Amino acid sequence: MAAPVMDTSAIPHPRWRVPLIGDVIGTSRRTPVQDTMRQGRDLGPIFSRRFLDREIVFIGGAHLTAELSDEKRFAKHLALGVEELRVIGGDGLFTAYNEEPNWRAAHDVLMPAFTQSAMRAYHPAMVDVVGELVGKWDRGGVVDVSADMTNLTLETIGRVGFGYPFDSFRREQAHPFVRAMMGSLRHAQRKSFQFPLAAKLFGRAAEERYRADVAYLAEVVDEVIRARVASGPSADRPDLLDLMLASGALDEVNVRNQVITFLIAGHETTSGALSFALYYLSRNPAVVEKARAEIDAVWGEAEAPAFEQVTKLRYVRRILDEALRLWPTAPGYAREARTDTVLGARYPMRAGQWALVLLPLVHRDPTVWPEPERFDPDRFAPEAVRARAGHVYKPFGTGERACIGRQFALHEATLALGSVLRRYELTPDPEYRLRVVEMLTLKPEGFRLTVRRR
Numbered sequence: 001m002a003a004p005v006m007d008t009s010a011i012p013h014p015r016w017r018v019p020l021i022g023d024v025i026g027t028s029r030r031t032p033v034q035d036t037m038r039q040g041r042d043l044g045p046i047f048s049r050r051f052l053d054r055e056i057v058f059i060g061g062a063h064l065t066a067e068l069s070d071e072k073r074f075a076k077h078l079a080l081g082v083e084e085l086r087v088i089g090g091d092g093l094f095t096a097y098n099e100e101p102n103w104r105a106a107h108d109v110l111m112p113a114f115t116q117s118a119m120r121a122y123h124p125a126m127v128d129v130v131g132e133l134v135g136k137w138d139r140g141g142v143v144d145v146s147a148d149m150t151n152l153t154l155e156t157i158g159r160v161g162f163g164y165p166f167d168s169f170r171r172e173q174a175h176p177f178v179r180a181m182m183g184s185l186r187h188a189q190r191k192s193f194q195f196p197l198a199a200k201l202f203g204r205a206a207e208e209r210y211r212a213d214v215a216y217l218a219e220v221v222d223e224v225i226r227a228r229v230a231s232g233p234s235a236d237r238p239d240l241l242d243l244m245l246a247s248g249a250l251d252e253v254n255v256r257n258q259v260i261t262f263l264i265a266g267h268e269t270t271s272g273a274l275s276f277a278l279y280y281l282s283r284n285p286a287v288v289e290k291a292r293a294e295i296d297a298v299w300g301e302a303e304a305p306a307f308e309q310v311t312k313l314r315y316v317r318r319i320l321d322e323a324l325r326l327w328p329t330a331p332g333y334a335r336e337a338r339t340d341t342v343l344g345a346r347y348p349m350r351a352g353q354w355a356l357v358l359l360p361l362v363h364r365d366p367t368v369w370p371e372p373e374r375f376d377p378d379r380f381a382p383e384a385v386r387a388r389a390g391h392v393y394k395p396f397g398t399g400e401r402a403c404i405g406r407q408f409a410l411h412e413a414t415l416a417l418g419s420v421l422r423r424y425e426l427t428p429d430p431e432y433r434l435r436v437v438e439m440l441t442l443k444p445e446g447f448r449l450t451v452r453r454r
């Protein structure tokens with residue numbers, strides 16, 4: 001559902017706009033987020049970029065982001081890479097259009113799976129998966145952080161959501177599901193920044209691989225569903241799949257779309273958040289020390305922490321908040337006007353017109369975040385949060401279509417980070433410089449740590 005771009009006559013754009021092709025100088029299909037950050041940094045809170053005949057309006061300022069959070073005036077819009085993902089997730093929660101009836105139906109069926117009491121029920125399985133990570137890291141040596149965080153989070157959503165183990169920590173190589181998922185995310189991202197002619201000339205093989213990847217993802221998910229239908233509902237309490245199958249509210253194709261959506265949305269972003277947190281910890285020994293003092297005080301000698309002991313790790317949680325400020329692993333979302341309106345008292349938007357909130361810029365807006373590049377978890381101390389304007393920190397999106405899995409991600413990540421910090425000395429390679437890889441989501445590339453039992 002392509003909507004026309006808003007009136008950009010009053011909106012700045014990069015200096016070197018080239019006739020016909022637009023603002024493509026200095027742009028790679030591999031790093032659209034970081035390129036746009038670079039180009040937008042000096043252009044102010046709103047700017048546009050043009051790719052051929054398509055112009056996109058970006059929001060990099062905190063106050064316009066807060067305004068776009070007004071649910072009465074604005075709503076989610078499916079743009080660029082997210083719209084591309086419809087091929088994979090169909091009318092699943094993440095990629096459903098606002099007006100599709102299956103969004104409300106699935107949202108209502110799944111909400112009970114994300115309450116506080118649901119998190120309490122998931123806790124033991126999350127502890128088990130962390131135990132598998134620890135089993136691997138106890139051997140010591142050099143570990144590939146992003147790969148192991150992906151193992152951890154995929155395993156967690158697979159088991160907790162669907163009773164389906166991927167055996168991630170028993171494999172030498174990533175599960176084929178992860179490889180197919182990475183391949184299809186990469187393709188979806190590149191496709192949304194590709195010249196149509198280039199796609200025609202060079203794209204056939206890539207397109208075929210994409211189709212094969214998407215078909216494989218669907219195959220795995222059908223297997224997950226078949227296994228559950230054969231075994232009947234899970235014994236202890238209904239998981240996501242039980243809720244969907246028992247509700248009768250969702251058709252077979254939609255259930256498949258939801259499972260695929262949750263397997264992808266439920267792990268890539270959390271894995272990146274943990275990896276960035278570990279990256280910043282590896283360079284901030286004072287933060288590590290403070291976190292360890294908290295973990296020791298709250299967890300004591302407990303072999304495995306209880307649910308409440310995780311929720312009490314307030315400082316560890318702030319480390320994650322701060323990592324998600326600097327590198328929000330879902331780096332943007334689009335908002336469309338519900339009716340004709342004027343953004344920032346200056347930029348007219350007709351109903352349906354949209355802009356893309358670019359979170360890594362929004363979260364570095366110096367009018368809200370002093371010394372924005374500095375890693376400082378205390379920005380999320382309660383008094384600092386109270387002193388800040390609302391709706392300027394949005395790693396989990398906004399409004400009705402905000403992330404349903406926020407508590408799930410934060411519980412899982414706080415538990416994992418607490419466990420790792422308590423158990424290991426983490427030594428980075430002093431030569432490593434942060435490289436952020438983009439596959440619709442963000443994560444550190446090539447980041448390794450040497451781990452040793454404390």
Ligand code: HEM
Nearest residue numbers: 093094265266269270273330333396397401403404405409
């Ligand atoms: C640190 C981890 C996570 C981050 C940063 C994150 C971020 C986001 C963001 C920004 C959105 C809104 C996108 C938009 O407006 O277009 C979103 C939606 C969503 N997320 Fe997450 N997410 C995380 C973890 C999870 C987890 C663990 C799950 C599932 C267990 C999950 C499931 C979803 C779903 C299903 C939606 C669509 C919700 C709807 O439209 O009804 N996410 N997430």
